[in-house]
Amino acid sequence: MDPQRTPTHPLSRRQFLANAASFAGTALAPAILLPGCQKRAAVVTADDFSGTVLRAGRFSAAPDGRSREVWGYNGQLPGPVIRVKDGEKVRFKVVNELGDVSTSVHWHGMHQPGTWTMDGVEDVSRSPIPPGSSFIYEFTATPPGTHWYHSHVGVQYGNGLFGPLIVEEPTPIATYDRDEIVFLTDWFLEAGDVLLARVLKGMEMKMPMKDKMDMKEMKRDLGDVPFQSALINGKGRAPGDTTSPLAVLEVKKGETVRLRLINGSSTYQLRFRVDNHPLTVIATDGAPMEPVAVDNLVINVGERFDVLLKADQDGAHWVRAATLDGKEARAVLRYAGATGEPESAPAHWGEHALKPDEMKSRAPVVLAERPKEISLLLGGSMMPYRWSVNEQFFPKADPIALEKDESIRFHFRNPTGMDHPFHLHGHYFHVLGKPGALNLKDPVQKDTVNVPAKEELVIQWKANNPGRWFFHCHIEWHLAAGMARVVEIKPY
């Protein structure tokens, strides 16, 4: 074992909060410093840039009918739609107008070939953008497909610092008339750092008698923060609200629409369905897959799915996104000429939910025969509240050191009571499935995969993009409490 391994004795509450504060990019020094990239972000003035500018700022809004301070880009929720072409050299200027905190933008899904320092992860890719400063991100947009962008500092993005990033395919992957973005996100009245503090405190109060709770004893748990509401394209209704405007997707009878589904939540996986409309799944995380016709599909935090919807009905129909215990957000699919909202009716999800083993790559797959095997044991405790990979808690965790072009097999074991959606930056991986039933023939490519509670999962990938890449659970509270590693691919 590595001599640097972090001792497993629990942190005191004070130490934990200090670490959390450091994550939130507040008063404390960055937790880690990088060789060659400690430099502060460059400051540019308004007139040396023409192109897309994202201004990260705070504004008041009531997206689910309850007013709060939203942190967002350009005063919008979600942030502006960015559409670029595959292979295009892009430049985005990000201006930090948040006031007293640093920020960054991670381009979730972009592989950043040769530009790992543009990946936007706080203190992994580079130092974040200080308050009042700006930074120009410059990279080649690839791979094509449905992606998103969000802050990668502390637990900021759940406050609204997210938006869709679409990279157009050079040749169409399906036949359809047009596309629509459907950006899903859970939504809370309180700011991320307030919720994080409550997660720590609340869990302690729930379980005062136990010094350390083994997650194996817990039944499956859907979220660390109680669900409040969710938004579809920035609109929703908190419980009891029946009048706040909902997002409307207008369709014409006879057309086929590609829905670009993005789950930009901080906490909850969401089941998606359009009443009376089966969906054909054609891509995930940007990568084309063999089409699968479904009634509904679960989208984990950080994941994207592209689905085709054939508009062959009339009137108005509910678009639903619900937690696995049925707490629901809605939008309206409305045919030209129709008005109003559908009748209120309970969800009928249909029989066919997309299953992980139905997802197969459309492109031919060649897997290396003797990949390097790396075991990843996921763990967690409630007191102190923290989450681990191989019993280490980021940032006090060893990097996963790899050589360029090594083939890697990650074997996840998740004995905890929660699902963990893991995201690997800078690469695709193939999802081989559960041990004993690996798909070595046509496994789908993804960049974010759910590791279900009490299960094991194997993925394989090639470390062909040198750099320091983040690899982590995308649930904000798990990431902030240690469930992350840096994957270091040398030479970079």
Ligand SMILES: [Cu+2]
């Ligand atoms: Cu997690």
